[in-house]
Amino acid sequence: MGLKAALSKPFAAFIVKGLNKWKKNAVAAQKETMLQLLADAKDTAFGKDHHFAAIRNYEDFKKRVPVRDYEELRPYIDRVVAGEKNVMWKGKPAYFAKTSGTTSGAKYIPISKESMxxxxxxxxxxxxxxxxxxxxxxxxxxxxxxxxxxxVMTEKNGIKVGRxxxxxxxxxxxxxxxxxxxxxxxxxxxxxxxxxxxxxxxxxxxxxxxxxxxxxxxxxxxxxxxxxxxxxxxxxxxxxxxxxxxxxxxxxxxxxxxxxxxxxxxxxxxxxxxSEGFIAYQDSQQDKSLLLLAKAGMFYEFIPADEYYDEHPTRLSLEDVELDKNYALILNTNAGLWGYSIGDTVKFVSKNPYKIYVTGRIKHFISAFGEHVIGEEVEQALLAVANEEGVGITEFTVAPQVNPAAGELPYHEWFIEFSNVPEDIKAFSKKVDKALQKKNIYYFDLIEGKILQPLVIRPLPKDAFVNYMRAEGKLGGQNKVPRLSNDRKIAEGLIKLTDKI
Missing domain, CATH: 3.40.50 (Rossmann fold)
Structure with missing residues (x-):
């Protein structure tokens, strides 16, 4: 065994001992984190606008700090990007993580000397x-x-910018x-x-x-x-x-x-x-769920996913979450993001310690017909059948077909790049559809009520998704194809490319 390997074992034991302390007291760690974040940011422009100095508990916090996405926080973020100090967090950010937004163009996520x-x-x-x-x-x-x-990084008003x-x-x-x-x-x-x-x-x-x-x-x-x-x-x-x-x-x-x-x-x-923070990681080979990092400079909030678009959705701290329920994840960070909707959905599978699965994106679902099918459901339905049939999946995405050919009912169209195509694609499609009906009662009702016809699978040639991402200028890096869409932008792009072959 080399020196690094030998030294890593006692160091690992020391670190895990420290981790175990807050793992057993995650709710207390979150309360402490919230109060510390508020104290550190009370003299910022955001802190003054939202009366941080008067906040004593989470109920106070919810009354004063609304949930916002990037666009809604943008008036503050733009001031930070322009080089202004003490806007959302003390001083200036150490970096901006530049990401591509769907509606915002380039997004600049602040990273502070405390968060990095x-x-x-x-x-x-x-x-x-x-x-x-x-x-x-x-x-x-x-x-x-x-x-x-x-x-490679650039600079924007004296602040380093990169992925x-x-x-x-x-x-x-x-x-x-x-x-x-x-x-x-x-x-x-x-x-x-x-x-x-x-x-x-x-x-x-x-x-x-x-x-x-x-x-x-x-x-x-x-x-x-x-x-x-x-x-x-x-x-x-x-x-x-x-x-x-x-x-x-x-x-x-x-x-x-x-x-x-x-x-x-x-x-x-x-x-x-x-970019907003390192939220969780798998801490055991015996368990695929992810340990939520309750002491990492972030205070988490959770909104039941089915309430997310309500006018007054329920907002919960870690203390009040329930197991096996999908939540939209909201972040408050030591880089100055407040009530920030990151766009992801998570599900708790343990509260001792608090462990999660990432179940999808709040905007990545299909509800063109009221079914509200989420990413976790389509992935589990497809993989259950693929594993049973010995079929390999390279990549896939799903889109609604709202305007089918005359005389046909609407349906979900699945674009799948197989590593080995099923011998009978129709039989395979039928099994996947049945599996999805078991996952989602609304989808089941729409099929049973003859509002939708069973899903249709369109097999794609090798490298179809790579070619699509290349055509979109999004090949590589952190880019990935959304599994679900409520429109047909990705679907039509894939059809256009594959029809050329």
Missing amino acids: PEHIKAARNALLTYIHETGNAGFVNGKMIFLQGSP LSGIVANLVPAYLQKNRLPSYASNCIEDWEEKVAAIVEETYRQDMTLISGIPPWAQMYFDRLSEKTGGKQIKDIFKNFQLFVYGGVNYEPYRAKIEASIGRKVDTIETYPA
């Missing part, structure tokens, strides 16, 4: 909890690759830098396909032990590695590959294909980082 260390600490602790639980520390002696955005993963790349601890790939030069390549090709050249002869990235882009890396090495599986290219760390999308639709590419099972760690 929490991103680094959470990523580190995810690995240390794994080491402590499994005793497996050997991967720290090998090479580690993080498939991420470019670390979150690129910002983090500049802050990797020194003790990991020698083990880390790809090189800075390769990481700076903007074109994703060119970047992956460069990464393959740098890594295919290395002793890679840890690989991290969003699953579809990790799969592209694995495919290119296999092509480079004459069809070898990853286990034969990287004989000591032990750990795959991922986040950004549900892994389950990709699991079968990624494991087939690797050639054997490897341990995985799911993480839940966002």
Whole structure:
């Protein structure tokens, strides 16, 4: 065992001991976090406008701080971007994480000198909890690759601007830098396909032990590695590959294909980082749920997902959440986001400790006919049938067909790129439809009432989604295809591309 691996075990034990303290007292940690955030920001423009100094408890907080999305907070954020101090958080941000918004154009998410260390600490602790639980520390002696955005940053009114993963790349601890790939030069390549090709050249002869990235882009890396090495599986290219760390999308639709590419099972760690904060990570190999980070500079609120668009939805703190119920996640952070609707939905599966699954996006659902089908339901329905039938799924998305051909009922149209197409696509579609009816009573009623016809699956050719993302200028990085839409923008884009083939 190398020196780093040997030293990591006692360090992991020390860190886990500290984590266990707040895990058992998460509600108290959240109350303390809320009061500390308010105290730190009471003299900011936002704090004065919302009378932070008068807030004594969560009930006071809800009365004074409304829930807002990016557009609604934008008057304040624009002042921060313009270089004004003490607007939403004390001083100026250390960075802006630049993301693409659907209605807002470019979004600038502030990252403060207080919030940035929490991103680094959470990523580190995810690995240390794994080491402590499994005793497996050997991967720290090998090479580690993080498939991420470019670390190149620009400046806006004296504040550094970049993608979150690129910002983090500049802050990797020194003790990991020698083990880390790809090189800075390769990481700076903007074109994703060119970047992956460069990464393959740098890594295919290395002793890679840890690989991290969003699953579809990790799969592209694995495919290119296999092509480079004459069809070898990853286990034969990287004989000591032990750990795959991922986040950004549900892994389950990709699991079968990624494991087939690797050639054997490897341990995985799911993480839940966002530009707004590092929210949760998987802390046990025996449990796929994610530990909510209750002491990480963020105060969380939760709105029942089915009330989100109500005029006066219920707002809950951690203390009052219920198990197995979908909630829209609201953040208050030590970077100055207040009552901020991040757009994600989560479901609690444990309250001792508080652990969650990410179930989808509040805007990514289908309710063109009143069915309110969510991402978790379509993923579980499809995967249950795919696993039963031995069918591999590369990627998929679902859209409503509101205006079908004359004489037909409307339906949900599923665009699926299979790694191996079912022998009988109609029979496969029927099974998926039945599985979805069991997941969603409203969908069942619409099928039974002959308002909708059963779903229709449109198989897509290889690389259909890669080609679509390339055409949209969103190939690689943190970009991913929404699983559900209420319109047909993605559907029509896929049809247009595939009809050319």
